Amino acid sequence: MGNRIPHGDNATEIRFGFQRLEASVGILTDGTSGQYLIGQGVGVYPVWIDPVTLTAGSGLTGGGDISADRTFDLDINGLSVATIVAGDFVPFWDITATATNKKTTFANFEAAIDHGNLAGIADDDHTIYSLADGTRDFTGVVVGVDPVNSNHLVTKEYVDSSINFVFEYFLTGDASDIGGIYYDMLDTHTGDATVDLDSAALSTGDDQALVNFATISTEPGATLAHRGIHGLHFHAMKVSGTKPVRLYWELYIYETDTTETLIGTSEISSLLPGIDTELDLHHTQAIDVTMNDTDRFVVKIFANVEATGSAVVVRISVEGDTASHLNVPVSTETLSSIYLRQDGTKALTGNMSVDGGITIDGRDLSVDGTKLDTIETNADVTDATNVAAAGAAMSGGAFHDGFSDYVGNEHIDHSGVSITAGNGLTGGGDITTTRTVDLDINGLSVATIAAGDFVPFWDITATATNKKTTFTNFEAALTHDNLISGTIA
Structure with missing residues (x-):
C-alpha cells in the first residue's frame, strides 16, 4: 500500500493509512496547532499551512475560512454613497456572443436609455415643460428664430x-x-x-x-x-x-x-x-x-x-x-x-363717369358738365356767372320748368311716384306720405358662402362708407381670442 492515504469512505482503512504515513515520514507531527495539511500533488508529500479565510470585499457579504463551503452575496446597500458623474463606470452583463461582465461610462449608460420606456411618462408632473395640447401656459418670455416655412412660429420682432x-x-x-x-x-x-x-x-x-x-x-x-x-x-x-x-x-x-x-x-x-x-x-x-x-x-x-x-x-x-x-x-x-390723391398731385389717366347729384365744391358735375359742353359747342355766350336777357323774347316761348323759382316737387302727382323696396329690403310705397325702408335679411335667399363671395360692412375709417369684402378677407380679419369659447373638432 506504501505511504499513500487511500481514497474512499472506509474509516479503518484511512486511519491505517495515516498510521503507516506517520511511521515512515513523521509528517503528521510536524504541523502546529490550527494549521491544515494540504496535499501538493501525486507523489509529493503534503505540507502544513496556516488557516485560509475568504473575506467579502466592497459590495459583498459572506465568506469565511475554508473548513467548509462558503457563499458570497452582493451587498449594494453596503457601498458608500456618492454622486455619479458622466465619466464614472456602471457594471452590466453583455448579452452579445461574448456574454461577459462589462462596464460602461455613466454618460454612455444614460444615452442608451429610451425615454419612452420610462415609467410615469404620461404623468402630468413635468411642470417645467409645455404640453402639446396647449393647456399649460408659458410662464416666461419665449424667444425664437425667423421662420423659413409658412407654418413656422415667429417672434414678435418678426411680426x-x-x-x-x-x-x-x-x-x-x-x-x-x-x-x-x-x-x-x-x-x-x-x-x-x-x-x-x-x-x-x-x-x-x-x-x-x-x-x-x-x-x-x-x-x-x-x-x-x-x-x-x-x-x-x-x-x-x-x-x-x-x-x-x-x-x-x-x-x-x-x-x-x-x-x-x-x-x-x-x-x-x-x-x-x-x-x-x-x-x-x-x-x-x-x-x-x-x-x-x-x-x-x-x-x-x-x-x-x-x-x-x-x-x-x-x-x-x-x-x-x-x-x-x-x-x-x-x-x-x-x-x-390706383387712387386719386387728396392733394391733387395724382392726375387722372382715363375718363371718369359721374353719377347725377355728385358735386365738387357745390357744383353738380353731371349737370354742369353737360351745360359746359353745350356752351362750348354754340360758342355764343361768354359770362363768368349769369346771362342776363331782360325784356328779350325767348325763342319758342318760355320753358316753365326752367324758371329760377320753379319747384319741381310742387308740380308732380305724388301718388304716381313710388319707392320700391328691392332685394333685401321691405317697406316703401308712393310718396304721398313719408315712407320707411328697412333691411330684410330674412327675406334673402339662402346660399352657402364661398371664399370669393362678398360680405358687407361699414368702414369706420375717415371714409366712413358702406363697403364689401371677400369672405376670405373677412374670415382672415377675425381675431381668434374674440370668438366665443368652444371645442375644436
Whole structure:
C-alpha cells in the first residue's frame, strides 16, 4: 500500500493509512496547532499551512475560512454613497456572443436609455415643460428664430417688422398683353364665370411650366417688394392620367424690358387629387427687394410629375366659384398708382363717369358738365356767372320748368311716384306720405358662402362708407381670442 492515504469512505482503512504515513515520514507531527495539511500533488508529500479565510470585499457579504463551503452575496446597500458623474463606470452583463461582465461610462449608460420606456411618462408632473395640447401656459418670455416655412412660429420682432400693406390680386382667364401662357392678375374680382386652364399631357419630370399670371402694366406701382409671407390661393386638379403630381409656384418681378427676376419659391404641395382642390402655398421673403414703379408681379405655377403611371393633364381654375388670388406685402405707395390723391398731385389717366347729384365744391358735375359742353359747342355766350336777357323774347316761348323759382316737387302727382323696396329690403310705397325702408335679411335667399363671395360692412375709417369684402378677407380679419369659447373638432 506504501505511504499513500487511500481514497474512499472506509474509516479503518484511512486511519491505517495515516498510521503507516506517520511511521515512515513523521509528517503528521510536524504541523502546529490550527494549521491544515494540504496535499501538493501525486507523489509529493503534503505540507502544513496556516488557516485560509475568504473575506467579502466592497459590495459583498459572506465568506469565511475554508473548513467548509462558503457563499458570497452582493451587498449594494453596503457601498458608500456618492454622486455619479458622466465619466464614472456602471457594471452590466453583455448579452452579445461574448456574454461577459462589462462596464460602461455613466454618460454612455444614460444615452442608451429610451425615454419612452420610462415609467410615469404620461404623468402630468413635468411642470417645467409645455404640453402639446396647449393647456399649460408659458410662464416666461419665449424667444425664437425667423421662420423659413409658412407654418413656422415667429417672434414678435418678426411680426412687427413684417406687418405691411397687403395687396390682393385675383387670377383671371383674360390673356395678358405679355402673350404666351400669361394671363392677367387684377386688383378686383371680375365676377366672371369659372375659367379652366388645362395643361398639355405631362410626362415624368420636375419644374414643368403650367401657366403664368401677371399684373397689368404699371401695377403694383411700388418701389419695394417687402419682406414677409407671400401667399397664393388657387384651385387645381388632375384631369386625366395616373402619374403622381405636385405643384409649386414662383414669384417674379417683370420689368418693362421683359427681364424677369425671381424673388421667391413656395413650398411644394401634397399629391394632387383628381377633384377640384383648393391649394394655399406660400413663400417667406426674408428681405425687401427693390423694384421699379413700372414693374409688374408675375406668378408662375409649376408641376413636378413622378415616374409611375400614365401622362397627366393638370387643370388650374380661376374666377367664378374657384376664385384664386395672390397676397403680397407692398408699401402704401401702391395706392397712389390706383387712387386719386387728396392733394391733387395724382392726375387722372382715363375718363371718369359721374353719377347725377355728385358735386365738387357745390357744383353738380353731371349737370354742369353737360351745360359746359353745350356752351362750348354754340360758342355764343361768354359770362363768368349769369346771362342776363331782360325784356328779350325767348325763342319758342318760355320753358316753365326752367324758371329760377320753379319747384319741381310742387308740380308732380305724388301718388304716381313710388319707392320700391328691392332685394333685401321691405317697406316703401308712393310718396304721398313719408315712407320707411328697412333691411330684410330674412327675406334673402339662402346660399352657402364661398371664399370669393362678398360680405358687407361699414368702414369706420375717415371714409366712413358702406363697403364689401371677400369672405376670405373677412374670415382672415377675425381675431381668434374674440370668438366665443368652444371645442375644436
